[in-house]
Amino acid sequence: MTKIVNVTIDGQTVQAEEGQTILEVAQAANIHIPTLCYHRDLTPTGNCRICVVEVEKQRFLQASCVFPVMEGMVVHTDSERVIKSRRKTLELMLANHPQDCLVCDSSGSCDLQDLAYEYQVSVPAWGAKGARYEADSDPNPFVRVDFNKCILCRRCVLACNEIQCRDVWGVAYRGFDEQIVAGADVVMLDARCESCGQCAAYCPTGALSDKMSHGLGRAHQVTKVTTTCSYCGVGCQFDLNVKDGRIIGVTSNPDAPVNGMALCVKGRYGYDYVHHPDRLARPQVRQYLLDGRPKVKGDQWVEVDWETALEIAAVKLREIRDVHGPDTIGVLTSAKCTNEENYLMQKFARQVIGTNNVDHCARL
Amino acid sequence: MTNSMADIAGQAAAMLVIGSNTTEQHPVFGTMIRRAVRTRGVKVVVADPRKIDLVEFAVLHLQHQPGTDVPLINGLMNIILEKGWEDQAFIAERTEGFVEFKAVVEQYTPERVAEITGVPVEQLYQAAEILATNKPMAVMWAMGITQHIVGVNNVMDLANLQMLLGNMGVPGGGVNPLRGQNNVQGACDMGGLPNVYPGYQAVTGEEARQKFEAAWGAPMSAKVGLTVTEMIPGAADDKVKALYILGENPVMSDPHAAHTRHCLEACEFVLLQDLFPTETLAYADVILPGVSFAEKSGTFTNTERRVQMVHQAIEPLGEARQDWRITAELAQQILKEGDRQVTGGAYAGWQYDHPAQIMAEIAALTPSYSGVSHERLDRGAQLQWPVKGADHPGTPILHVGQFARGKGKFMPIEHVPPAELPDEEYPMLLNTGRVLYHWHGGEMTRRARGLMEIYGQALVEVNPDDADRMGLNGHQRVRVTSRRGSIEAEALVTDRVPPGTVFANFHFPEASANELTIAALDPVAKIPEYKICAVKVEPV
Numbered sequence: 017m018t019k020i021v022n023v024t025i026d027g028q029t030v031q032a033e034e035g036q037t038i039l040e041v042a043q044a045a046n047i048h049i050p051t052l053c054y055h056r057d058l059t060p061t062g063n064c065r066i067c068v069v070e071v072e073k074q075r076f077l078q079a080s081c082v083f084p085v086m087e088g089m090v091v092h093t094d095s096e097r098v099i100k101s102r103r104k105t106l107e108l109m110l111a112n113h114p115q116d117c118l119v120c121d122s123s124g125s126c127d128l129q130d131l132a133y134e135y136q137v138s139v140p141a142w143g144a145k146g147a148r149y150e151a152d153s154d155p156n157p158f159v160r161v162d163f164n165k166c167i168l169c170r171r172c173v174l175a176c177n178e179i180q181c182r183d184v185w186g187v188a189y190r191g192f193d194e195q196i197v198a199g200a201d202v203v204m205l206d207a208r209c210e211s212c213g214q215c216a217a218y219c220p221t222g223a224l225s226d227k228m229s230h231g232l233g234r235a236h237q238v239t240k241v242t243t244t245c246s247y248c249g250v251g252c253q254f255d256l257n258v259k260d261g262r263i264i265g266v267t268s269n270p271d272a273p274v275n276g277m278a279l280c281v282k283g284r285y286g287y288d289y290v291h292h293p294d295r296l297a298r299p300q301v302r303q304y305l306l307d308g309r310p311k312v313k314g315d316q317w318v319e320v321d322w323e324t325a326l327e328i329a330a331v332k333l334r335e336i337r338d339v340h341g342p343d344t345i346g347v348l349t350s351a352k353c354t355n356e357e358n359y360l361m362q363k364f365a366r367q368v369i370g371t372n373n374v375d376h377c378a379r380l
Numbered sequence: 381m382t383n384s385m386a387d388i389a390g391q392a393a394a395m396l397v398i399g400s401n402t403t404e405q406h407p408v409f410g411t412m413i414r415r416a417v418r419t420r421g422v423k424v425v426v427a428d429p430r431k432i433d434l435v436e437f438a439v440l441h442l443q444h445q446p447g448t449d450v451p452l453i454n455g456l457m458n459i460i461l462e463k464g465w466e467d468q469a470f471i472a473e474r475t476e477g478f479v480e481f482k483a484v485v486e487q488y489t490p491e492r493v494a495e496i497t498g499v500p501v502e503q504l505y506q507a508a509e510i511l512a513t514n515k516p517m518a519v520m521w522a523m524g525i526t527q528h529i530v531g532v533n534n535v536m537d538l539a540n541l542q543m544l545l546g547n548m549g550v551p552g553g554g555v556n557p558l559r560g561q562n563n564v565q566g567a568c569d570m571g572g573l574p575n576v577y578p579g580y581q582a583v584t585g586e587e588a589r590q591k592f593e594a595a596w597g598a599p600m601s602a603k604v605g606l607t608v609t610e611m612i613p614g615a616a617d618d619k620v621k622a623l624y625i626l627g628e629n630p631v632m633s634d635p636h637a638a639h640t641r642h643c644l645e646a647c648e649f650v651l652l653q654d655l656f657p658t659e660t661l662a663y664a665d666v667i668l669p670g671v672s673f674a675e676k677s678g679t680f681t682n683t684e685r686r687v688q689m690v691h692q693a694i695e696p697l698g699e700a701r702q703d704w705r706i707t708a709e710l711a712q713q714i715l716k717e718g719d720r721q722v723t724g725g726a727y728a729g730w731q732y733d734h735p736a737q738i739m740a741e742i743a744a745l746t747p748s749y750s751g752v753s754h755e756r757l758d759r760g761a762q763l764q765w766p767v768k769g770a771d772h773p774g775t776p777i778l779h780v781g782q783f784a785r786g787k788g789k790f791m792p793i794e795h796v797p798p799a800e801l802p803d804e805e806y807p808m809l810l811n812t813g814r815v816l817y818h819w820h821g822g823e824m825t826r827r828a829r830g831l832m833e834i835y836g837q838a839l840v841e842v843n844p845d846d847a848d849r850m851g852l853n854g855h856q857r858v859r860v861t862s863r864r865g866s867i868e869a870e871a872l873v874t875d876r877v878p879p880g881t882v883f884a885n886f887h888f889p890e891a892s893a894n895e896l897t898i899a900a901l902d903p904v905a906k907i908p909e910y911k912i913c914a915v916k917v918e919p920v
């Protein structure tokens with residue numbers, strides 16, 4: 017049996033299970049504590065110091081994401097001391113962060129920016145010495161790396177380690193030079209990266225972002241449409257990010273029932289086929305069909321309107337059905353299409369043609 | 381899958397992953413398995429001729445000879461019986477046919493099995509112990525099990541194993557085929573098969589036929605139709621005169637591509653509905669441009685029978701039309717005239733304004749989908765079929781308490797060797813499949829820039845010993861030839877493949893493994909033996 021304890025947070029007394037963190041208890045009671053390195057999917061590390069709170073009888077402020085509640089504990093999440101500390105922490109982070117929100121892809125979906133706004137902290141006059149790292153420093157085609165924007169929260173390290181279990185990212189060097197590195201400070205793919213993009217999805221700033229979406233639109237400019245992946249049978253869900261009738265990116269949807277935030281390289285980054293110039297734009301028929309001549313193999317293609325194409329196809333199929341019999345027609349439906357479409361295809365075979373010659377690639 | 385990915389990852393104590401390259405083919409489930417290993421110490425046994433990535437997370441890798449799955453599984457069951465690890469209560473209460481089954485399994489002694497499979501006797505004992513004594517144990521497989529002339533036997537033998545251990549109908553257990561395509565499960569559920577109506581109602585069954593005749597207002601054929609692997613060859617011997625192909629590319633995905641091309645060429649009329657000018661387009665007579673998943677709404681059913689919404693995000697591009705619209709328009713056009721009359725029938729018509737209406741029709745005619753609707757899914761309902769009514773919560777785990785057919789039947793299965801094994805002229809074995817960065821015939825992924833940047837050409841995996849023997853230096857091209865064709869591609873020298881085997885994919889038309897594969901079929905499922913044929917390999 018877990019022991020139930022009484023805790024007072026900002027004057028409100030709540031019951032909690034012993035061993036829960038202050039943050040968990042506060043969240044359950046709808047009390048807002050800002051966080052940055054914390055993410056509900058990842059092991060809390062308490063290293064960013066944004067979620068600090070004042071715990072009575074404790075000398076130092078405590079990181080609420082790791083500090084467990086105890087019987088009779090009294091917590092202040094919003095005291096002057098707490099606010100001052102959070103401001104200072106933010107100021108230190110911003111001092112070391114480029115001031116280029118104007119051109120940053122993550123503007124509008126950046127936790128650091130949101131916190132700076134919430135606490136009204138700007139880059140201090142003494143900070144921001146200019147770029148320390150090359151922007152877009154990794155050749156990975158999908159993950160854009162800009163460590164100038166890194167706040168060393170280590171969420172990427174945990175995402176790759178705990179969600180993807182691939183252990184690409186680590187922390188290297190000391191003090192001011194401390195830095196996130198792939199493998200032994202090599203490029204991501206050489207550190208066995210699978211390009212799943214989990215690290216970019218969990219990065220709270222623009223340090224790791226989606227390269228394919230770079231410069232194409234920011235959070236407030238896109239419409240997000242939740243849908244299901246078109247590749248494999250796992251059935252991951254995600255949000256297509258749409259701007260001006262184009263898909264400009266895929267973002268994780270934390271409520272996805274099967275996969276949560278996780279996706280693979282194809283689901284997250286394999287969407288550009290949709291807008292590929294090879295897409296067939298108009299119906300086409302072979303010239304011989306338009307001329308009403310017998311079949312000429314490899315005859316020229318002619319673009320036609322839908323009415324013409326459907327009429328020609330219908331006449332041909334009807335004729336073959338009526339002359340040679342329904343069982344001389346085969347219908348191949350598609351495991352890439354929807355249930356509704358598959359239903360119609362077999363209804364087509366069975367009702368319109370009158371054959372059970374309907375199959376798809378399940379065997380292939 | 382009888383179970384859900386979440387209950388397997390969360391509750392299985394051990395897993396047997398056989399013939400599934402999970403981390404590349406079902407990547408997110410692959411990471412769920414890796415996480416289960418890291419966080420819960422789940423014991424994973426991988427049985428695969430190739431050293432797939434998941435081996436890194438396995439306690440044991442059984443590297444059996446391709447085409448020896450049945451002897452391997454029989455061998456494990458032989459040891460389980462020898463040690464008394466079987467679940468006697470489960471066998472007594474919920475199964476039948478045990479005696480006949482046992483008689484066959486007893487002939488697969490560890491020594492004999494080691495000889496057939498190449499797996500050492502000690503490993504067989506270790507595997508049997510891990511799989512039998514950690515409960516529940518889940519079995520996962522994919523095309524490595526099914527794409528054989530003995531595909532059905534392989535599947536039945538894995539079901540035998542799970543019944544023997546009583547791992548059916550429990551969270552963290554079950555028999556779990558990982559379905560490949562995003563909606564291959566749904567295409568089957570919807571009756572996109574020659575022998576069944578939606579919901580697996582047999583076309584030969586009198587009752588089902590009458591039901592659909594009444595619903596669709598026309599007489600239905602009671603004869604089982606042709607499978608894809610019969611339909612396309614049927615075009616060459618004039619049995620099939622027309623093909624209506626939706627979103628498939630047989631030239632890339634069917635075995636023995638040269639023959640596939642020959643058959644399509646012979647076909648009188650080919651109607652193709654697709655996104656791209658695929659390799660099959662050369663053989664088409666009419667092309668109708670369909671749309672991608674981003675341009676339409678509907679549902680997909682995933683590998684664990686979960687029905688999920690697809691929401692339209694953008695308008696159809698160019699003049700392309702949503703595929704359900706095209707099929708409906710074509711149907712109406714054909715029914716305008718001709719010999720086949722459709723009369724009456726509550727669902728005889730083809731007037732649909734939205735896929736939600738089609739789902740309502742599906743629900744009315746398909747017992748396992750009767751409680752599925754777009755409206756319910758959009759409200760957030762989590763539905764895994766069977767969903768037996770509007771209030772039914774769905775069925776995350778099948779066969780709880782009872783099998784669908786009553787008692788589970790043990791099937792005695794004997795080993796049958798592959799159709800074509802290496803010989804003097806074609807001394808190596810070809811195994812085929814896909815890689816993480818591409819999908820099937822590559823129609824989509826070859827048109828995704830970043831994926832091509834990482835994996836831009838066909839690679840043939842060759843074992844370092846074989847590479848040495850052939851004088852390959854790692855970056856040389858090889859020619860792989862079978863009795864049916866030949867391809868040239870760059871060699872990837874890697875110990876992922878065992879000596880004597882090469883592995884090729886079918887993502888690239890210039891070097892597709894299906895130029896080489898054999899169209900030998902499983903007698904029941906009509907699945908081709910993609911995983912094994914004989915080839916010779918030479919540097920070029």
Ligand code: SF4
Pocket residue numbers: 159175176180182183184185204208209210211212213214215216
């Ligand atoms: S993309 Fe995926 S595998 Fe690569 S570093 Fe990021 S989390 Fe790790």
Ligand code: SF4
Pocket residue numbers: 245246247248249250251252275279280281282283284406407408409
């Ligand atoms: S994101 Fe990857 S794992 Fe998920 S459904 Fe798509 S292809 Fe499968």
